[in-house]
Amino acid sequence: MAANDLPPRYDSKAVEKKWYEKWEKSGYFTPSIDSSKKPFTIVIPPPNVTGILHMGHALNNTIQDILIRWHRMKSDPTLWVPGVDHAGIATQNVVEKKLAKEGKTRHQLGREKFIETVWKWKEEHGSAIVKQLRRLGASCDWSRERFTMDEKLSRAVREAFVTLHERGLVYRGDYIINWCPRCQTALSDEEAVHQEIEGALYYIKYPIEGSKDHVTLATTRPETMLGDTAVAINPKDERYQNLRGKKVILPLLNRVIPVIEDDFVDPDFGTGIVKVTPAHDPNDFAMGARHKLSIINVMNSDGTINEHGGPYKGLDRFEARKRIVHDLETQRLFVKRVSHGHAVGHCYRCHTIVEPYLSKQWFVKMKPLAEKALKAHREGKVKFYPDRWTKVYVSWLENIRDWCVSRQIWWGHQIPVWYCETCKGQRVEREPVIARSEATKQSSEIASLPAVARNDGIIVSRTNPAACPVCGSKNLRRDPDVLDTWFSSWLWPFSTLGWPEQTQDLKYFYPTAVLVTAQEIIFFWVARMIMAGLEFMNEVPFHSVFIHGTVRVEGGQKMSKSLGNIIDPIEIIDEMGADALRFSLMMLAATDVYLSREKFEMGRNFTNKIWNATRFVLSNLEGFCELSDVGKLDRLSAVDKWILKELDQTAEEINKCFENFRFNEGANAAYHFFWSSFCDWYLELVKAVLMGQEAPERKRTVQAVLVYVLEKSMRLLHPFMPFISEEIWQLLKERVKSGVFNLETVMLASWPAPGFKDKFEKEVQSIRMFQDVVVGIRDLRTRLGLKPAEMLPDIRIGTKSKEATDAIGEFKSQISFLAKVSKISVEKEVKKTSGMIGRVYSDIEIFVAGLSPENLKAEEERTKKKIEELEGVIRGIENRLSDSKFVSNAPREIIEKEHARKQDLAQKLTAYRENLNLFKQ
RNA sequence: GGGCUGUUAGCUCAGUUGGUUAGAGCGCUUCCUUGACAUGGAAGAGGUCACAGGUUCGAGUCCUGUACAGCCCACCA
Numbered sequence: 001m002a003a004n005d006l007p008p009r010y011d012s013k014a015v016e017k018k019w020y021e022k023w024e025k026s027g028y029f030t031p032s033i034d035s036s037k038k039p040f041t042i043v044i045p046p047p048n049v050t051g052i053l054h055m056g057h058a059l060n061n062t063i064q065d066i067l068i069r070w071h072r073m074k075s076d077p078t079l080w081v082p083g084v085d086h087a088g089i090a091t092q093n094v095v096e097k098k099l100a101k102e103g104k105t106r107h108q109l110g111r112e113k114f115i116e117t118v119w120k121w122k123e124e125h126g127s128a129i130v131k132q133l134r135r136l137g138a139s140c141d142w143s144r145e146r147f148t149m150d151e152k153l154s155r156a157v158r159e160a161f162v163t164l165h166e167r168g169l170v171y172r173g174d175y176i177i178n179w180c181p182r183c184q185t186a187l188s189d190e191e192a193v194h195q196e197i198e199g200a201l202y203y204i205k206y207p208i209e210g211s212k213d214h215v216t217l218a219t220t221r222p223e224t225m226l227g228d229t230a231v232a233i234n235p236k237d238e239r240y241q242n243l244r245g246k247k248v249i250l251p252l253l254n255r256v257i258p259v260i261e262d263d264f265v266d267p268d269f270g271t272g273i274v275k276v277t278p279a280h281d282p283n284d285f286a287m288g289a290r291h292k293l294s295i296i297n298v299m300n301s302d303g304t305i306n307e308h309g310g311p312y313k314g315l316d317r318f319e320a321r322k323r324i325v326h327d328l329e330t331q332r333l334f335v336k337r338v339s340h341g342h343a344v345g346h347c348y349r350c351h352t353i354v355e356p357y358l359s360k361q362w363f364v365k366m367k368p369l370a371e372k373a374l375k376a377h378r379e380g381k382v383k384f385y386p387d388r389w390t391k392v393y394v395s396w397l398e399n400i401r402d403w404c405v406s407r408q409i410w411w412g413h414q415i416p417v418w419y420c421e422t423c424k425g426q427r428v429e430r431e432p433v434i435a436r437s438e439a440t441k442q443s444s445e446i447a448s449l450p451a452v453a454r455n456d457g458i459i460v461s462r463t464n465p466a467a468c469p470v471c472g473s474k475n476l477r478r479d480p481d482v483l484d485t486w487f488s489s490w491l492w493p494f495s496t497l498g499w500p501e502q503t504q505d506l507k508y509f510y511p512t513a514v515l516v517t518a519q520e521i522i523f524f525w526v527a528r529m530i531m532a533g534l535e536f537m538n539e540v541p542f543h544s545v546f547i548h549g550t551v552r553v554e555g556g557q558k559m560s561k562s563l564g565n566i567i568d569p570i571e572i573i574d575e576m577g578a579d580a581l582r583f584s585l586m587m588l589a590a591t592d593v594y595l596s597r598e599k600f601e602m603g604r605n606f607t608n609k610i611w612n613a614t615r616f617v618l619s620n621l622e623g624f625c626e627l628s629d630v631g632k633l634d635r636l637s638a639v640d641k642w643i644l645k646e647l648d649q650t651a652e653e654i655n656k657c658f659e660n661f662r663f664n665e666g667a668n669a670a671y672h673f674f675w676s677s678f679c680d681w682y683l684e685l686v687k688a689v690l691m692g693q694e695a696p697e698r699k700r701t702v703q704a705v706l707v708y709v710l711e712k713s714m715r716l717l718h719p720f721m722p723f724i725s726e727e728i729w730q731l732l733k734e735r736v737k738s739g740v741f742n743l744e745t746v747m748l749a750s751w752p753a754p755g756f757k758d759k760f761e762k763e764v765q766s767i768r769m770f771q772d773v774v775v776g777i778r779d780l781r782t783r784l785g786l787k788p789a790e791m792l793p794d795i796r797i798g799t800k801s802k803e804a805t806d807a808i809g810e811f812k813s814q815i816s817f818l819a820k821v822s823k824i825s826v827e828k829e830v831k832k833t834s835g836m837i838g839r840v841y842s843d844i845e846i847f848v849a850g851l852s853p854e855n856l857k858a859e860e861e862r863t864k865k866k867i868e869e870l871e872g873v874i875r876g877i878e879n880r881l882s883d884s885k886f887v888s889n890a891p892r893e894i895i896e897k898e899h900a901r902k903q904d905l906a907q908k909l910t911a912y913r914e915n916l917n918l919f920k921q
Numbered sequence: 922g923g924g925c926u927g928u929u930a931g932c933u934c935a936g937u938u939g940g941u942u943a944g945a946g947c948g949c950u951u952c953c954u955u956g957a958c959a960u961g962g963a964a965g966a967g968g969u970c971a972c973a974g975g976u977u978c979g980a981g982u983c984c985u986g987u988a989c990a991g992c993c994c995a996c997c998a
Contacts, residue, residue: 008958176996194995201998219998232998269997276998283996343995356996388925392993395924399994519993550992576960587946590935591927592992599933602946605960612958619957664935668945683957691956775964781952782964788953873942886978894940894979901941 006618006731010611012577015727020134028747029141031077033508040071041079041512043493044140045525046148048087049122050094053132055551056518058569059589061138062582063548063663064516068139069719070658073751079509081496082133082140084126086149088412088485089183089349095121095411111410111480118411122147132570137578137722139747144505146496148488149413156495157413157488158462160536165460169365170405172417172458176282177404179357180347181303181317185408186361188484189401190523192345192354199342201270203335204328206231209247209256215240216335218270220342221280222328223320225250226309227298228257230276232287235261237272251333252324253310260291279358297358301408317355362406362415362481369531370397381540382530385661389522389547396523405484412482418465422473423457490528493541500536510537514544522547546661549592567595576604579721583607586667586720606671607724610717613679614728617706620690621735635701638763638810641756643682645764646673647709648754654716655751667720674713681771682709688817707736712752722747766807769844770815773797773808776839776846777819783837784848784855792821792848798830801843808844836918837863840911842904860919863912870909877902 023029031039042064047057064080072078095118096106106114126147133140146153164170178192179185202222205214215231231248233240243259250257264287265274278288279297288295298308305312305320312320328334345354374397376382377390384390406415459465459476467474491499493515497506511533517526526545533541572581584603585593636644650673657666686702688694711732714725729746743749777795786792797808808815808826815824830847837859838847851859877898880886887895 006957009960010958217998221998264997266997274998281996281998283998286996342997392925395994523994588934594933596933598947601960605958608958608960612961614957616957660937662937665937668935672945679957680962684962687956778963779965785952788955788963869942877941880978883978889978890940897941905942 006611006615008612008615010577010608010724012579012607012723013574016135016137016573016578016723019723019726020137023139023745023747024134024142026744027143028745029080029139030143031072031079031141033504034077035508037075037077039079039509039513040068040076041081041509042068042514042516043081043496043512044083045515045517045521046083046085046146046489046492047129047133048090049084049126049129049147050087050090051129053129053136053569055567055569055585055593055595057129057133058136058581059548059551059585059593060516060518061133061136062585063546063589065136065138065582065722066586066663066719067514067516067658069722069747070751072139072747073715073718073749075750077508079144080138080140081144081146081509082130082138082142083146083148083492083496084130085485085489086122086147086412088407088409088482089185091118091122092409092411093183093349106410114410135570135573135578137582139722144496148485148492148495152498152501153488153491153495154413156491156499157483158416159500160491160532161416161483161487162460162462163536164364169368170362170460171365172360172362174358174360175363175404176280176285176356176358177361178345178354179301179359180350180352180354181301182350182352183347183409184301186357186359186404186406187347187354188404188486191348191484193348194343195346196341197344199340199344201338201340202325203271203338204251204275205333205335206248206251206275207333208243209249211246214333215243215248215259215273216271217273217275218338219275220340221321222324223305223312223317224277224280224298225275225324226253226305226312226320227277227279227296228255228275229278229288229293229296230257230260230291232260232262232265232274232276234263234265234267234272237265237267239267239272251331252327260287260293262287262290281356285358295358299355299357301357303355361404362417362479364403364405366400366402366531369535370400372534373397373527373531376530376534376540382542383544385544385546389519389545392519392522393527396527403484405487406479406481407484408481410482412485413488415479415481415483416461417479418459418461418468418476419479420457420459420468420471420473421475421477422471423468486524486528489525490532491536493529493533494537510541511539512542514546515542516546516548518550519547520550548589551593551595567597572597572600576600577607577723579607579724580604583667583671583720586663587671588664590662590664606675607721609675609679610713610721610724610728613674613683614710614731616683617710618731618735620706621703635697636705637698637701638766638807639682639685639814640701640705641760641763642767643677643705643709644756645760646677647712647752648756650677651712651716651752652754658719670713670717670720674717678709678713684818685814688814692813692817707732707738711736711738711740714746715749715752718746718749766803766810769804769807769841770811772841773811773815773844773846774818776841776844777815777821777848779839780837780846780848781819783859784851788820790820792819794823794849795819795821795825796830796847796849797824797826798828798845798847799826799843800828804843832914832918834918836915838911838915840908840915842908845911856919860916863916863919867909867912867916870905870912874902874905874909877905 044064045060068078068080098121099105099109099117109117130145161170178187178189180187199220201218201220203216203218204222204225205216207214217231219225228250233243244261246259247256248259249255260276264283265272276284276287276293278285278293278295280299287293296308298305299317300306303317305315305317307313309320312323315323325334325337346352347354374394377394384393457468459468465476468476488495493512494506494510497503497510499506515526515529529541533539569581580600580603582603583606584600587602588599650669653669654666657663657669686706689698689702711729714729718725726746729749733741740749777792781792799805799808805826812824815821830845832847833849835851835856836847836849837851837856838845881895881898881902
């Protein structure tokens with residue numbers, strides 16, 4: 001055998017680095033715009049600039065890369081736009097933490113200097129994840145890489161905000177928002193993650209004014225009582241009719257507050273009496289509005305009690321809670337504390353319990369946007385895969401609430417709003433504000449809140465104004481807030497392509513084809529992108545949304561840094577290779593992925609298998625091989641045709657799987673074809689040819705088929721395993737002359753289309769029979785305890801079918817090669833003698849004679865068991881066939897099938913029964 | 922409280938419109954270092970498809986209910 005200088009183990013490291021650099025440098029990732037062709041575009045879900053690649057990214061980007069590479073091979077102009085998100089709160093937190101280590105705060109630095117520091121941090125650390133995406137093999141067009149804080153994308157953000165304002169879809173108002181006392185910023189409803197916690201209901205007595213009596217009410221947050229401005233009952237509640245028009249005394253502060261009646265109060269909860277704290281609870285805020293209650297904010301932005309909290313001033317909210325409960329106990333106004341599980345909002349970034357907090361924020365009116373998005377869905381313009389996510393999307397849109405978009409941090413897009421200090425106070429024009437909970441039932445009441453005048457010295461502008469357009473004053477102050485990070489993300493599918501400029505990219509590549517993402521950000525991102533696309537581009541940003549599973553650790557937990565259960569994809573790439581990582585993920589990715597390190601061995605073993613199959617093929621080529629069109633060769637044997645057919649069917653199946661986002665099935669098909677069909681059968685079979693005394697033409701044919709199948713396999717595997725497929729394809733290119741190798745890379749080779757449709761059916765059938773015989777003989781060998789090197793002296797195969805006779809006759813030499821048999825005879829009627837055992841197939845029986853008593857005994861048992869099994873199955877079929885309902889209702893082909901099956905099994909049964917007799921002799 | 926998903930081999934999971942004897946990987950048993958590969962090869966064992974009903978000639982697959990698990994949504998203080 002020719003010397004082979006390839007190592008027996010695949011070395012992923014060297015290969016991966018080499019090819020990725022070559023691809024990127026050669027510009028293969030950059031499509032050329034061809035107006036005669038329909039492009040295929042994907043925008044990446046931009047990872048956070050603070051992020052490092054985790055398994056979720058690996059899964060998400062592997063799927064995108066598969067789609068991208070597949071389409072590129074189908075010669076669509078294919079664009080994958082990469083980029084990174086500035087991740088306002090997360091990034092600011094990271095940099096602030098770093099400053100804290102140096103003993104500094106952002107306030108010491110000042111805004112300008114701080115933002116400079118963040119940019120510096122970004123330059124130094126922000127490219128970590130894009131480097132890691134390269135290691136994964138992601139074939140993004142890096143020449144179009146974007147960052148949400150790029151000048152052009154910032155311009156898009158500003159354009160979007162101002163446009164929405166012009167359309168009356170942006171407003172500013174005083175509302176209860178979710179406030180994170182740790183991050184010191186407002187959060188949108190989506191950013192306040194509700195988590196079930198084991199809290200408590202505190203029952204407290206409020207004395208009734210002018211009476212020795214009191215009312216008892218229940219609350220989960222006693223500290224907010226400092227801001228109570230009323231107590232409420234349900235007007236229909238019989239029990240409390242006597243409280244009508246009364247006043248109660250707020251304990252601790254001794255404030256006199258009224259008893260109000262409101263339908264909101266649920267008589268069945270707690271005592272049926274509610275304390276009303278308009279500044280610290282959204283419902284109370286609404287009630288306060290309805291009853292024109294005063295609003296007392298008792299907290300500072302850091303969650304400590306402020307000067308309105310009397311003696312509790314300066315205490316943290318939870319400390320204040322303890323002290324208040326204690327003081328109430330002392331005053332005998334505390335009744336009881338009852339455990340009470342309830343959902344409480346937590347900051348999605350730092351997990352601090354958010355405080356419902358009254359403040360002035362900017363909102364986007366979502367209902368008009370959502371209506372467009374719903375309409376687009378009804379018209380089938382955007383489809384979710386799997387379909388069940390549609391419902392999640394629709395129900396969120398139907399119940400949408402306004403979006404609080406201002407954040408009290410520094411890192412982000414500063415809101416393009418200025419306040420004229422001169423105009424301020426001169427309320428020019430009043431206009432009722434549409435409330436945050438417009439979609440909820442309380443909306444009509446909220447609308448009667450004190451209105452904020454829209455032109456009350458507020459300037460919303462595309463460019464930085466030099467003077468107030470109303471009064472000409474230069475005394476302007478810019479709104480210090482920045483926009484929610486998602487306010488730039490939702491523009492991503494078109495801002496990355498140049499919007500608001502009408503660039504060539506935007507015209508050609510928008511809308512994109514598919515969005516690949518995880519379930520967690522359907523609301524945050526997917527739905528909002530659809531709304532933005534429709535609002536600003538008048539077209540959905542993508543036609544398909546593929547929602548893949550969540551990556552979890554074995555055992556079901558989410559993979560997270562804090563749990564310390566991370567499996568780092570880069571470590572897996574280092575150890576086993578990116579291809580192994582990618583392929584393993586795809587094999588597992590049907591639903592949520594539960595990972596353990598061992599699971600990646602599947603992919604690693606597969607890469608090694610591919611590698612070694614290649615070593616075998618290459619070492620069996622003699623010199624430089626010329627590959628003519630295999631399909632035209634008339635020297636193809638049945639096995640050649642069989643493997644070509646299998647290859648065809650696999651290509652077709654993988655294609656279908658990609659079309660339907662069924663990546664695990666596609667990976668399975670590729671795996672099974674390459675390993676079982678190509679390696680286990682075809683390679684083993686052709687060894688007989690390559691090493692035997694076959695005619696040189698036969699050898700050359702086999703070599704051609706080997707190369708042909710291997711080359712096409714590399715194309716099929718390329719989307720899954722870009723690196724090894726390229727490496728092997730290039731190795732073949734060095735040794736083989738063929739049209740396809742005029743190309744530079746397998747990346748640009750065409751996606752295999754079936755070439756042998758409706759052909760080779762007969763050959764496929766006879767190979768199946770041949771495989772039966774080989775497996776049968778091997779089974780017998782194992783049962784007889786033969787050593788691999790030992791030859792079975794005499795195998796007799798009985799068959800009455802002409803096809804089987806022909807097939808076995810044709811493959812005799814291969815059978816003896818694969819199953820180690822010295823003599824094979826095919827007979828119509830095998831003369832059975834005692835001491836023979838056999839295996840029975842539909843058309844074929846295999847016999848071997850001359851066995852030991854122990855072997856015979858074991859085989860007798862086995863035969864008996866087999867007979868019982870067959871009898872059971874046949875009985876079942878007979879029952880069915882004698883059932884008049886079945887016969888009259890089932891389709892004819894099913895009945896025919898059953899008949900044929902019965903006959904088949906009956907024949908087998910007879911054969912086994914005869915065999916059983918052999919043991920009795 | 923509402924919604925969604927899952928429950929199939931020891932483990933992790935496939936199973937597209939209902940139709941042969943339900944598949945894969947890992948693990949397990951036996952054998953094999955044979956000239957591509959022990960990250961390998963050959964043969965094999967292992968499943969009343971959570972439970973109870975229903976529709977149907979026929980159900981892992983469709984319907985209803987139950988149990989368990991997980992996820993998402995939700996302002997009952």
